[in-house]
Amino acid sequence: MSARGSRAGRWLSVGLLTVASAAALFPVFWTISTSVKNRVDTFANPPKFVRFAPTAKNYRKLFDSPDFWRIYGDTISITLASTALCVLAGTMAAYALARHRRFPGRRPLEATLVLVRAMPGMVLMIPIYQIVTRLDLYDNRWAMILIYATINLPFAIWLMSGFIEQIPVEVEESARTDGASPVRVFWNIILPLAAPGIAATSIFVALLAWNEFLVPVLLAGQHSKTLPVYISGFISNRTLDWGPMAAASALAIVPIAVFTALIQRRLVGGLSSGAVKE
Amino acid sequence: MASISLRNVTKAFENGSLAVDHLSLEVTDGEFMVLVGPSGCGKSTSLRMVAGLEDPTDGEIAIGGQVVNDVPSRRRDIAMVFQNYALYPHMSVLDNLGFGLRMQGITRADRERRARDAAEVLGIGDLLGRRPKQLSGGQRQRVAMGRAIVRHPQAFLMDEPLSNLDAKLRVQMRAEIAALQRRLGTTTLYVTHDQVEAMTMADRVAVMHRGVLQQIATPTDLYERPANLFVAGFIGSPPMNLFDGCIRCGSDGPLAGVGDQWWQLPPGPWEAMDGRSVVVGMRPEDLTVVEGSTAPGSTTVEVDVVTAEQLGSDLMVYGRVAGDPSPIGPGGSGTPGAELRPLEASSLIARCPPRLRATRGDRLRMSVPTERLHVFDRQSGENLAG
Amino acid sequence: MAILTLPSWLMLIALFAVPLVVGVYLSTRSDKIGSFVPGRAVGLDNYRRDVFQPGFTGALTVTLVITAIGLLIQFPIGVGLALLLHRNLRGSAVFRTALLLPMLLTPVAVGLMWRFMLDSDLGVINWLLDTVGLSRIGWLGEKWAARVAIALVDSWQSIPFVMLMTLAALSSLPESPHEAARVDGASAWRVFRFVTLPMLRPVLYITVMIRVVDSLKLFDIIFILTKGGPGKATETMGLQAYNVGFVALQTGRAAALGVAVAAVTLPAYVLWLRAQRASQR
Ligand SMILES: Nc1ncnc2c1ncn2[C@@H]1O[C@H](COP(=O)(O)OP(=O)(O)OP(=O)(O)O)[C@@H](O)[C@H]1O
Ligand SMILES: [Mg+2]
Numbered sequence: 001m002s003a004r005g006s007r008a009g010r011w012l013s014v015g016l017l018t019v020a021s022a023a024a025l026f027p028v029f030w031t032i033s034t035s036v037k038n039r040v041d042t043f044a045n046p047p048k049f050v051r052f053a054p055t056a057k058n059y060r061k062l063f064d065s066p067d068f069w070r071i072y073g074d075t076i077s078i079t080l081a082s083t084a085l086c087v088l089a090g091t092m093a094a095y096a097l098a099r100h101r102r103f104p105g106r107r108p109l110e111a112t113l114v115l116v117r118a119m120p121g122m123v124l125m126i127p128i129y130q131i132v133t134r135l136d137l138y139d140n141r142w143a144m145i146l147i148y149a150t151i152n153l154p155f156a157i158w159l160m161s162g163f164i165e166q167i168p169v170e171v172e173e174s175a176r177t178d179g180a181s182p183v184r185v186f187w188n189i190i191l192p193l194a195a196p197g198i199a200a201t202s203i204f205v206a207l208l209a210w211n212e213f214l215v216p217v218l219l220a221g222q223h224s225k226t227l228p229v230y231i232s233g234f235i236s237n238r239t240l241d242w243g244p245m246a247a248a249s250a251l252a253i254v255p256i257a258v259f260t261a262l263i264q265r266r267l268v269g270g271l272s273s274g275a276v277k278e
Numbered sequence: 279m280a281s282i283s284l285r286n287v288t289k290a291f292e293n294g295s296l297a298v299d300h301l302s303l304e305v306t307d308g309e310f311m312v313l314v315g316p317s318g319c320g321k322s323t324s325l326r327m328v329a330g331l332e333d334p335t336d337g338e339i340a341i342g343g344q345v346v347n348d349v350p351s352r353r354r355d356i357a358m359v360f361q362n363y364a365l366y367p368h369m370s371v372l373d374n375l376g377f378g379l380r381m382q383g384i385t386r387a388d389r390e391r392r393a394r395d396a397a398e399v400l401g402i403g404d405l406l407g408r409r410p411k412q413l414s415g416g417q418r419q420r421v422a423m424g425r426a427i428v429r430h431p432q433a434f435l436m437d438e439p440l441s442n443l444d445a446k447l448r449v450q451m452r453a454e455i456a457a458l459q460r461r462l463g464t465t466t467l468y469v470t471h472d473q474v475e476a477m478t479m480a481d482r483v484a485v486m487h488r489g490v491l492q493q494i495a496t497p498t499d500l501y502e503r504p505a506n507l508f509v510a511g512f513i514g515s516p517p518m519n520l521f522d523g524c525i526r527c528g529s530d531g532p533l534a535g536v537g538d539q540w541w542q543l544p545p546g547p548w549e550a551m552d553g554r555s556v557v558v559g560m561r562p563e564d565l566t567v568v569e570g571s572t573a574p575g576s577t578t579v580e581v582d583v584v585t586a587e588q589l590g591s592d593l594m595v596y597g598r599v600a601g602d603p604s605p606i607g608p609g610g611s612g613t614p615g616a617e618l619r620p621l622e623a624s625s626l627i628a629r630c631p632p633r634l635r636a637t638r639g640d641r642l643r644m645s646v647p648t649e650r651l652h653v654f655d656r657q658s659g660e661n662l663a664g
Numbered sequence: 665m666a667i668l669t670l671p672s673w674l675m676l677i678a679l680f681a682v683p684l685v686v687g688v689y690l691s692t693r694s695d696k697i698g699s700f701v702p703g704r705a706v707g708l709d710n711y712r713r714d715v716f717q718p719g720f721t722g723a724l725t726v727t728l729v730i731t732a733i734g735l736l737i738q739f740p741i742g743v744g745l746a747l748l749l750h751r752n753l754r755g756s757a758v759f760r761t762a763l764l765l766p767m768l769l770t771p772v773a774v775g776l777m778w779r780f781m782l783d784s785d786l787g788v789i790n791w792l793l794d795t796v797g798l799s800r801i802g803w804l805g806e807k808w809a810a811r812v813a814i815a816l817v818d819s820w821q822s823i824p825f826v827m828l829m830t831l832a833a834l835s836s837l838p839e840s841p842h843e844a845a846r847v848d849g850a851s852a853w854r855v856f857r858f859v860t861l862p863m864l865r866p867v868l869y870i871t872v873m874i875r876v877v878d879s880l881k882l883f884d885i886i887f888i889l890t891k892g893g894p895g896k897a898t899e900t901m902g903l904q905a906y907n908v909g910f911v912a913l914q915t916g917r918a919a920a921l922g923v924a925v926a927a928v929t930l931p932a933y934v935l936w937l938r939a940q941r942a943s944q945r
Contacts, residue, residue, distance in 0.1 A: 013748050014755070020745055021762035027820070028765065030788065031777045046795075047788045089671035096668040102292075103665045109672070114937045116680050118877040120929065122902040123922040124680065126909050127687035130695070150679040153672060170364035173331050176351040177358040177435075178425070179381035188377075192368045211770040213884040218910065228772040232888060235776070242780055249773035256768050261761055 028257060034246035035059070042242050058247035068230070072251070075226040078141055079209040082148035086209075087202050089149070090156030091164075095190060097157065098164040099172075117154035121214045129218050139221030147219070148209045156205050163197025164190065203263065207256065227252050280342030280432040280465055281307045282328060287337035289323050289489075297323040299489040300337070305433075308463045310456065314476040315486035316512070321469040322437050324486070328467060329358050329435050342432055352381070357426035359436040363418045365410040371397070371421050372406040378429045396428040399458070416447045423455065433465040440475065452479060473513055477501070485509050507659035510559050510652060518559045519626045521599060522656065527552045534558045534653060537602030542577040544649040546663050556662065559652035562594070565628040565644045572645040583640040584624040593632050596624035600641060684926075690919035697913040710920035719896075719904065720921065724928060726811070727900040731879035733815035734822070738875060741819070742826025743868075747856070749827070750834045760831075767824035775888030778817045779804065782889075807897040810890050814898055817885055822878065826871055833867035834860075870939055877932050901925045 034042055036054040044052075062068045096103060097110070128147065137143040167190065175189045191198075213228040220229055231252060234245040282305040289298040298320040305311040313321045326332040328339055330351030339346055346354050357378070366374050375393035384392075397403045400420040410418055419439065426434050439455070440448045456479045459466050470476055476483045477497040485492040485500070485508070493505040504510035510518045523536035525548055532548035533540040536558055565579065572578045580600035587594040602625060628644060636642060653662045691710055695703030714720060745763060749756050766774070781788050782803040790800040803813045837860070845859045883902045886892065892899030892907060899907070905925060909918025 010751075010753060013751060013753055017745070017748050017753075017755075017759045017763075020741075021759050023820075024763050024766050024824075027774065027777045027781065028769070030781060031773070034777075034780065043786050045786065045791065047791055089675060092668040093672040096665045100665045103669075105666055105669060105673070109669055109676075110940065111937055112676050112680065114933055114940065116676065118881075118929065118933050118936055120881045120902050120925050121883060122905045122909075123687065123926045124683045126905065126915065126918045126922045127683040127690055128679065129909075130690060130915060131683060131686060146675065147679055150675040153675060157672070168362065168364060170360045170362055171366060173329075173351075174358065174360060174364040174425075175366070175377070176331065177329050177354075177356060178378035178429070179352040179355075180377075181352060181381075184381065189366065207768055211772075213772050213887075217887075228770055228884070231770075231776060232772050235779075235888065245776060246780075249770070249776055252770045252773045256770070257765060260765055260768055 028253065031246050031253065032250050034242060035250045037243065039243060058243040061244050062247050062251070071225050071227060071230045074141065074224060075210065078145055078148065078224070078226060079206050082145040082152070082209045083202055083206040085145065086149035086152045086156050086205050087198060090153055090201070091160050091194065091198060094157045094160030094164055095186065098161040099169070113154040113157060116151065121151070125214060125218055132219055138219060139223050141224045144215060144219055144224055147215050148212055151215070152205050152208050155208065156201055159201045159204065160194070160197060163194050163201070167193045210256070281305060282433055282465060282467060283340045284324070284328070285338040287324070287327060287334045287339060289320070289327060289332065290335045296489055298327070301491050303484055303491065303494065305465055305467055308465055310459050310466045310468065310479060310481045312468045312470060312476040312480035312483045313486060314470055314473055314483055317471055319486045320489040321471070321486055325435050325437050325467060325469050329356060330354050355432045357429050357431040357434055359422045359426050359434065359439045361438040361441055363422040365418060365421055367410050370406065371402065371408050371413070374410070374421055375424050375428050378425065392428050396424040399427070400424050415443055416451070419443060419451060423458070427458070427462060431464070433467065434459070436466065436468045438470050455479065473515065477513070485512060503661065504652065505661055507557060507654045510654065514561060516562050516594070516627045518561050518652065520557050520559045521602065521625070523556055523558045525551045525554045525556055534651070537599050539580060539599060539601060541579065541651060542648050543651060543653065544663070551662065555656040557654040557656050559654065560646050560650060562627045562629040564646050564650040567630055567634060567642050568645045569643070576645040576647050577651070579644045579646060581626060581628065581642045581644055583636045583638055583642060585638060586636045588632065590632060593630045593634050593636065595628045595630050595636050595642070596626070597628070597642070598625050687919050687922050690916055691923045693916045695915040697915055703916060706916065710917045711924070714908070714917050714921055715924040720924060722896060723899050723901045723904040726898060727880060730811055730815050730882070730898070730900065731876060733812060734818050734879050735872065735875060737815060737819040738823050738826050739872070742823045743830050745823070746827045746830035746834060749831055763827060764824045766821050769821070771821065771884040772888055774821060775817065775885045779889050782813055804890055805894055807894065810894060810898050814886055814889055817889065818879065818882055822875060826875065829867055829871040830864065833864050837863050873932070873936050873939060877936065880929055880932065
C-alpha cells in the first residue's frame with residue numbers, strides 16, 4: 001500500500017504510531033531516569049519526570065562494588081563464547097539442511113530442533129541441575145556456555161538456513177567444477193557469502209545469551225553469575241533498592257538500545273529473511 | 279583434450295520424473311557438440327551429469343576414455359559455464375579467473391599471468407579489479423568464459439550461456455565463442471534451446487525430446503535429413519510444412535496424396551509402402567512459384583493464399599494446399615471469423631521473393647524438387663526415405 | 665553432509681536427549697536436593713501426588729489463561745502497527761526502531777521496571793489512572809489484575825515480534841490484488857478483511873504458533889513480577905515446577921511435573937513441525 005488516504009487518516013496514523021512508540025519507550029526512559037534519581041525523587045508523588053536533580057550516586061554504588069565489574073565481564077565472556085559456539089555449530093548444520101534435501105538424520109534433527117525450541121526450559125533444567133551438580137560443574141562457566149549454545153541452537157539454525165538458501169546454488173556448483181573440495185567450497189564460498197547472515201545471527205544469539213535468566217539463576221553461584229541474575233538479586237532484599245536496581249538494569253539494556261538504533265536496518269532484514277522464507 | 283562419451287545414461291529424479299532416458303552420445307576430441315531441444319527435455323540434466331553435479335541413475339559416463347561415474351566433479355577436469363554465470367560475488371574478476379587455478383595449487387604469480395592472458399583474449403583486461411556486481415551482463419558472460427578457458431580443462435560444458443544477453447550481444451558472443459573454441463580446440467558440450475545457436479555454432483547437433491535422443495548430425499544433415507517428425511518440426515524457422523497424406527504406387531511412379539493433389543516422390547523404397555498413411559513435409563524455402571509447367575524432377579503444389587506478410591527480404595505466403603480438407607485448429611477456414619485468424623486458417627508457409635504479388639483468394643502454382651519432399655510414417659514419425 | 669550436523673548433534677544429545685531421559689528417570693524417584701537420605705524408586709507416586717491433582721491442572725489453566733490474554737493483546741496491536749508502518753509515512757524508520765526495542769531488552773530488567781511502574785502505591789501507572797480519573801488497581805496483588813499485568817508485560821515485549829513478522833509478510837505481498845479490490849470499490853476495511861488478511865494467514869499462523877509456544881515457556885517475567893502470587897493466581901506450570909524443585913527442593917516431584925509439562929505441550933510441537941514441513945514443500 002502506498003502512502004495514500006486522506007490527510008486526516010495520515011495524521012491519525014502518525015498519532016497512533018507516536019502513542020505506541022511512547023508506550024514502547026517509556027519504561028526504558030523511566031528506568032534510566034530512576035537510575036539517576038535520589039531516593040526522595042524516586043518515590044515522589046506526583047512522579048517527577050524531568051524536574052529533578054540528577055545524581056550519579058546509584059551508579060557509583062554499583063561501580064564501587066568489585067562484584068559488579070566481575071559480573072559484567074563474566075556476562076560478556078559467557079555471551080561471546082556461547083554465541084561463537086552456537087553460530088559455528090548452527091552454520092554447519094544450517095548448510096547441511098539448506099543444501100541437501102536428504103541425508104541421514106535430517107528428519108530427526110528437524111524434529112529435535114523444534115522440540116528444543118518449543119520445550120519450556122524448566123523441563124530440562126530440573127534434570128540438568130542434577131547432572132551438573134553430580135558432575136561437579138555447578139557454578140562452572142563452561143557448563144553454562146554449552147547450555148546457552150544448545151538452547152539457542154534451533155534459532156541460529158533457522159536463521160542461518162534462511163541466509164544460506166539465498167546463496168545461488170550455481171555459485172557452489174561452479175566452485176565444485178573449478179576443483180574445490182567440499183571443505184574448500186564451505187570455507188571459500190559459503191562462509192564469505194553468508195557473512196552478513198552470520199553477523200546478523202550472531203547478534204540475535206548474543207542478545208538471547210545476554211538476556212538469559214533461567215539457566216544462570218539455577219546453575220550459577222558466585223563465580224559465574226550473570227547480569228540478569230545480579231539484577232534479580234535486588235528483589236530478594238527486604239528493602240527494595242530501586243535506585244541501584246534501575247542503574248543495573250540500565251547498564252544491561254542501554255548497550256542493547258544503542259546497538260539497536262545503530263543496526264536497526266540490518267536487524268529487521270535479518271529477522272524478516274527468516275520470516276518470509278515461508 | 280578428451281572425448282566425452284555417454285553410454286545408456288538414464289536419470290530418474292526422486293519425484294519420479296524421468297529426465298534423461300538411455301542417452302548415448304559421443305563427443306569426439308575437439309568437437310563442438312550442441313545439445314538442443316525444447317524446455318524440460320533433459321539437456322541441463324545431461325550436462326550436469328557430465329559435470330558430476332548430478333549422479334546418473336544408470337549408464338556410464340566417460341571423459342577421455344576414463345569412466346567418471348564415481349569421480350567427483352572437482353576431479354573431472356572440466357569447466358562449466360552456467361546460464362546465470364555463477365561468478366563468485368565476493369571475489370574480484372582476477373580472483374574469479376584464478377580460483378580454479380588456486381584450487382590446483384598453482385602459485386599466485388602464475389595464476390595472475392594466466393588470468394591476465396585469458397582476460398586479454400576476451401577483452402576484459404581492464405576489468406580485473408572489479409567485482410561481478412560492477413559488470414554489465416556481457417562482461418559477466420566474458421568473465422564466466424574466461425574462468426573456463428584459463429584452466430585449460432579437458433572439456434567445456436556450457437548451459438545456455440547466452441540466454442541472459444540481449445539479442446545483439448547474443449549474436450556477437452555466439453560467433454566469438456565458436457571462434458574461440460575452434461582456436462583452443464577444446465572438446466565442448468553446449469546446451470541451448472535456441473536452434474539458431476545450435477545450427478551456427480555446432481560441429482554436430484544432438485536433438486533431445488522428453489529425455490530421449492532424437493538425432494545426432496551435422497547442422498546441414500539435420501536440416502536436410504531430419505530423422506523424424508519431431509526433428510523436422512523443431513529445426514528450421516519457420517518450421518517445415520507438414521501434411522497428412524498417403525502413398526500410392528501406380529503406373530506414374532510413387533505418389534503422395536494430400537487433399538485432392540498427388541505429389542511425385544523421389545526414388546525410394548515406396549513399393550513396399552503402397553497405401554501407407556504418412557506425413558509429407560516440405561520446407562518453406564523449397565517452394566517456388568512457377569508459371570506454366572514444372573521442371574522435371576519437381577512436383578507441383580497448388581496453394582490457396584490466405585494471407586501474406588511482407589518482410590522486405592522475403593514475402594511469407596500463408597495458404598492452404600488446394601483441396602486439403604484437414605481442419606487446422608479451431609479456426610479452420612470454413613468456420614465463421616476465420617478471416618480474422620488467417621495464420622490458424624493456413625496450413626502452409628512459403629518463403630517467396632519480395633516482389634511477388636499474392637492476396638487472399640489467389641491460387642498459386644508452386645513447385646518443389648521431389649528430393650526436397652520429406653515423408654514420415656504417421657504412427658512412428660520415422661523418416662521413411664531412410 | 666551429515667558430518668556437518670555432528671557438532672549440533674553432540675550438543676543436542678548431551679544437553680537435550682540425556683536430560684530428557686534423566687528427567688523421566690528422576691520422575692520415578694524420591695530424590696531431594698540437599699537431603700542426606702538417598703533417593704529411592706517410587707514408581708508413579710510422584711505423578712499420582714502432583715500431576716493428576718488440582719495443583720497441576722490449576723497451573724495448566726493459569727498458563728493457558730495468561731497465554732490467551734496475551735494473544736488477544738498482542739495480535740490486534742502488533743498487526744495494526746505493522747499495517748500503519750507499512751504505509752511508509754514520513755518517520756516510519758524512527759517509529760520502527762522505537763517499536764522494535766522492547767523485544768530486545770533483558771526480560772529481567774523489563775520485569776523489574778514494570779514491577780516498579782505497577783506498584784499499587786508508588787507506581788507511575790496508578791498515578792496515571794488517578795490523573796485521568798480512573799480508579800487505582802492493585803496490579804500485582806489481585807488475582808485477575810496480576811494475570812492481566814503479566815500478559816501485558818509479556819505483550820509489551822512481544823508485540824514487536826508480531827509486528828515484524830507481519831511487516832515482513834506485508835512487504836512480500838503482491839500489490840495487484842489490493843489495487844484490483846480498490847478499483848472494485850471495496851472500502852479500506854473490506855480490502856483488509858477480504859484481501860490482505862487471507863494472504864497474511866500463513867505467516868500469521870506461524871507467528872501465532874511461535875507466540876503460543878513462547879507464552880507457555882514464559883518464566884523470567886513472572887518470576888520477577890509475582891513469583892506465582894498472589895497465592896497461586898499466576899503460578900504457571902513452569903513456576904510450579906520451579907517452586908517444587910528449587911524452593912521445596914523436591915527433585916523427583918519436580919521432574920514428574922516437568923515430564924507432564926512436556927506432555928501437555930506436545931500438540932504445539934506437532935503443529936509446529938507440521939507447519940515447518942509444509943512450508944518446505
Ligand atoms: N532436481 C530435480 N528434481 C526433479 N525433477 C527435476 C529436477 N531437475 C530437473 N527435473 C526435471 O527433469 C526434466 C528435465 O530437466 P532439465 O533441467 O534437464 O531440462 P532442460 O532441457 O534443461 O530445460 P530448459 O531448457 O528449460 O533448461 C524436467 O522435466 C524437470 O522438471
Ligand atoms: Mg536447462
